[in-house]
Structure formats: C-alpha cells, structure tokens
Amino acid sequence: MATRRSHKKSRNGCTECKRRKVKCDEKRPSCFNCTRLSVLCSLRPAESLSAHTSPSVISSISPPVEGVALTTNESGPATSVDFTQLAIATDADRPLPFSSPAWGRELELMHHYSTCTYKTLALRSDMQYVWKTVIPEEGYNNPFVMHGLLALSAAHKAYLLPSERETYLSISAYHQSLGLEAFRPLLSEISKDNWKPMFCYASTVALYACLLPARLDKAKASAPIAEILELFRFVRGIQLVLQPFVEFLPMTRFSPLVQGVWIMNPCQMEECEPSLEESLLPKDIFEKLAKLRSFLQSNMPFTSIPDYEAAVSELVNATKLIGHAGLHVECGMVLFWPYVISETILNDIQALDPYALLLLSHYIVLLMVMEARFWFIKGWGIRLLADINVQLSNCQPFIDIVKWPSEQVYNLYKYQ
Template identity: 35%
Template sequence: MAQSEPAQHDLRGVSSANRSNGTESPQASYPASPALAFPDSDPLNILDHQRNVHLPSDLHLRDLELMHHYSTVSYKTISRHSAFMDSFQFEVPKIALSYPFLMHGLLALSASHLVHLNKDSERVKEYEELAFGHQTLALRLFRGELDNITPSNSEAMFAFSSIVTVLGFASLQTTGVQSLPPIDEMLQTYNLCRGVSEILQTSNPWLKTSNSWVPNVLASMRMPEKPLPADIEKNISLLFKLNSDLTVTGQTMEETAASENAISEISTTFQQVHSGFAVAWAFRWPICVAPIFISNLRDRRPMALVLLAHYCILLHKMDDFWWMKGWPRRLLHSIYTTLAPSWRDAIRWPVEVIGLSSPGE
C-alpha cells in the first residue's frame, strides 16, 4: 500500500494531507493551531496591534548612514588620545540628542570624512551636499546658543567647540575650493580658535564643578613636561636672536615684544607636544599671541611670517589626520614665496622638517 505524502505547510496555512483509502493522515488527530485552522490568517498579526501611528515613513537613511559612520569610524579621526576618542564615541552622541547644533556638527564631520574617502565615487556629490547642509545648520544653531551658555549646555558647547576647528580644516580638504591664500585661511582659523577659547573660558567653571567627563579628559591629555631636545632649543634661540635685531626686522618695540611672546609660546607648545601632550594642544598658539602679531601676519610682515613658518612644524605633526593632510606644506610654501629672498634662510628649519625641497612645490 502506498504511504501518504507529508502534509505541506506554509506561513498562511496548510494544505490537506493526501488521503490513502479514505483514511486521514495521523497528523489530523492533533489539535490544529489558529494559523492552520484559518488558512487566510497572517501570523504577523501578533506583532501588529492595529493602532494609529504618527511616525514619518521616511527613515532619514542618509543621516542614519552618517551617524553609523561617525560612531564606528569618524570619531577616531578627531584625536589620537584614547580618553578623548572614548568620550566622542559614547558621551558626545548622547549629548547631541538634546542639542541639534551638536548633532548637525557630528553629521557634518561624518559627511566630510565620507567625501574624503569617496573622492572617486559617484556618491561624492551627495556626501558634499550633506556635509554642507549639516555644517550650515550646525553653525546657525550654534550661533544662537553663544549668548546663552549655561550649566546645562556647557558640555554640548565644549564638544562642538572641540570639533569646529576640525570642521574648518575639513572644509578646505573636502571642497577643494581655496578662495583665499593659505596665509589668510590660517588667519581665519586663528579667529576660530580664539572664539572657541572664549566659549571654553565661559563654560569652564560649570564643567569643573559638575560631574562632567570633560575635566578628566582634559587632565588626561596633559603629561609631565620634558626638556626640549637640543636641536629645537637651538632653533628657538635663533628666533629670539633674530627678533631682537630691530635693524633687520624693522619692528617697533611693541611689535618686538609681541613677537617675543609668540616665540615663547611656540617654545611652550613644542615642549608640550614633545612631552606627550595631545597634538591638538598645538591649537593653543593662535590663542596666546597678541592682536598686534595677528595684524602683522595680515600685513605680511616678515618676522611674523617667519614665526608662522615655524608653527607649520607643529601643524605638520597632525599631517596624518585626513582633515589636515598636506595643508601645513601648502601654508609653508605660501610663506616661502611671500618672503623676500633675504628672509628665506630664517625658515630653513621648517623647510627641512616638512620637506619643502623647492619653492615650486
């Protein structure tokens, strides 16, 4: 006697078992499940409560892609310091949920990084649009918070201030548009750094007295200071000597004092970086120099340009970051071509360290 075929089941029901000699298959003796009893029922109904929903159907997939990229890749490109990276992977995105300017900043950074990684991709224009859009919104919303820094938003202000300089350099890298000479672009970055410093000074008292993660991160980025290597000491001494010769520099006494302060601050920054401080401490130099020194840079005064050339060595230590890549070299080249030939020997050290072998580079 031929055996009956096995029952055929699917998600919507079950087919009748083939019968042999009019006898039902043994499976028929078991109680039927609702799905088997009603072939037209949907087993997914158990998950569908038939309630009215008000969620948008658009999942904002592009922004989800940006946040995924930020939380898995881009956060690691802001700093090499582990405590800083950990905070920007875990703490900062949580804070950004309450502060749209910070969320747009993180998404802008992620999109800019994707532009850098996909320069030859058909999606590069899409990423450029996302980077520009999120950065524009971030800055617009951030400006609205500047006059209202409070204990509650101080962490968000610190976090955004920490990435805004990165966004500035990233814009130069991703757009490929250099509307200003590199020296003037550096001056704009100086203004950005000085503005960030004012924000941090305002929020700093609240950050210190709260249970914030910020003070611990900043403290961990400092190391015991070590003496400068002899070659750096020698080249810094040459700068002091040059600056003191007013017949060569043509500076006033006030300008000489401002340049001397700038040399001292360069020396301090070299010492910090050499001691193992986070390389981002290099951004402190623009904050410490006097306004008259900034004016001399704007006017292309040679002594100021020589000091800026030496600062390029510190920026060059960040050259492996995608948002800084190649920029110190372009800046040094601009300084080299701006200086009169009689002054170029004064920047021999930066030229050798950075590898600017010829002015045509």
C-alpha cells in the same frame, strides 16, 4: 594656477558675497548664498536687520578679551561677520545634496561616526570615549550637536572616498549649516544649564574649520595665509565664548579632552627639554626656536619684541607638550597657540609682515606633525610654506631663517 569662473560682475550684491568674492543673485530679503549658509544678509530691510541682531556675546558673557570679537572690526579679515563664519564660509558655493535629509543617509553617517570617525579624532582611548559616547549623548536633546557629528562623519567619508568627495562634502556642509542655525542664537544665552551641548558643538565645528583645505574647490585659487588667519580667529572666538565655563571641564566627563592635551603643568614646562627620540619633531627644533628668538630680538622694532617673545615662548611650550607625548600627540597641543598669541601678531600676519610670517613658518612645523596623525588637519602645511616663501622671496635675511622650517615641512610631507 586655475583661473576663476567668469561671471557678470554684481555691483549691488550683499556684503557677505562681496567679502567672499562670489556672485550674489541679489535676491531680497536674503540672497541665495546667505540663505543657504544661514548668514544674516545685508540685503534685508533695515528694520529686519535690527530685529535679527542680538546683543554682543562678549558683553553678555564675559569681559572683552584683546583681539577677539564675535563681529570682527575693520582691521580683521572680515567685516560684519560673526566668528562662526570664519573658516567655514566657503561652503556657500556647494550645492545642497537633497531638499530634506533622508533618514537612511543619516543612519549611514551615524554608523560611520560611531564605528570609525570617532577613533580618528584623538589617539588616547579616554579622549576617544568622550567623542564616541559623551558628546553623542549630548546630542539626544540637542539636535545641533548631532548635526555637528554628522558633518564630521560626512567629511571623513569624503576624505576616505575621493570618488564621492563632492557628494559627501555637500552633505557635510548641509549638516554644518543646520547645526550653526541652531547654535548661533544660543551664543548670547550660554549659562551653566546649557554650556555642555554648546561645548560639544563648538568642539565639532572647530574640527570642521580645520578642514578648510579639504573643503576648498580645487579649481579655484586659494590664499593659504589668509585661510590660516581665519582659522586662528575662529579658534579665538570659540575660546572666548566658552572661557567662562572652561573651569568646569575637569569636573565633568569631558575632562579627558583637557587632560589629554595638557599633560604637563606650567612648572614642568619650565624644566628641561624632553627627549625627542620617540617624537616626530625635528631633533634640533629647540635650537632653531632659540635662533628664531635671537633673530627677532636683534632685528625687530623694540616695541614689538614683547608680543613676539611671548609667541615664541608659547611655541616652545607646544613643542614640549608634543615632545613629552612622543607618538601619542593630540591636535589640541598645537591648536591652543592661536588663542594665546596677541592680536598684534594676527594683524601682522594679515599685513604679510616678514617677522610674523617667519614666526608662522616655525609654527607650521608643529602643524605638520599633526598632519601626519590627523586627517582633518591635512593640507595646511605645504601650502602655507609655499605661500610664505613667495612672500619672503625678496627679503634676504628672512630667506636664510625660513630655510629650516621649509626643509622640515617638506621632509614631513614626503612621509605622509
């Protein structure tokens, strides 16, 4: 494992740099890293901080939802950081590609997006149409949407062109930073008049957050479990902000993004298990999920069982969606799970609780199915399972149960 770069310890650095364990130049009123990422720096004077702090989006948009806040509490993975920084804050160490964007580079990225990238964000043609046409049209009058698309396009080129990876990742981070700069102030002002561009940008930034493994500095040590937890909290934050307007989606041109994921209604989900003959899912997955449920019921503290039972049931629902989709899976069939599980489970994952890690290991099997189809979600599964196996190495009963997801993840990894 590579060692971290050595540098003089910064004892007076800002809160964000300390959280991310990067060197802070302590420049006031905002350090270099926070300025580059458009993050509110704790080195600002107190009056400046209060002037820049807007009312909580949670209280101004909708009633509180358990476990999700735009500013995480002390039990969360970060303190005094809004959810838009989770899973994307690693880009502060990446140099800007240029002082101002050249129109030629933007034209290159938009051409790549409109001819190539959009096809890779979904498998269904109606969903691809939304990515190709509907979302870019929202960018005409909302530049932050266009920055989100350019960030995805640059990240895709980084994936396709390893020799130019760093260049395109820097460009991607640059556009994402510009998009976030305009997106954040609007979070407390979402209404029926502007929710559509907000939804579009949130969709792009959610995929960008999934790219965390691809964006990490390969020379630095990583913490996969902590990273997936950041992604989970990010997804929950996005969902909370947009929840009041989700009911409008089926009546708009964005409807394929919903219909393409929720191909079954709740009543159908309760019916018999789908055939897995044309699916990438392991043929015995329903049996193994039942075994997981039984293990949790027999071994967990009684007070914790309801939350974990519900989480396993949602895993079964995700498995049924993927099974019915056959080879035409969509990433949303897996990404909904983080925002339907309880905050208790997220806290247990953060605490490296063996039961939570065992549950997470079975979720990773579904995630690996998506890795085989979508470039932007690659890199999670194999790293996560390795980390989980290390954490459970001294827990014999758990080792036996985690053996099955480990085998499935490694088998799926071999064929990617």
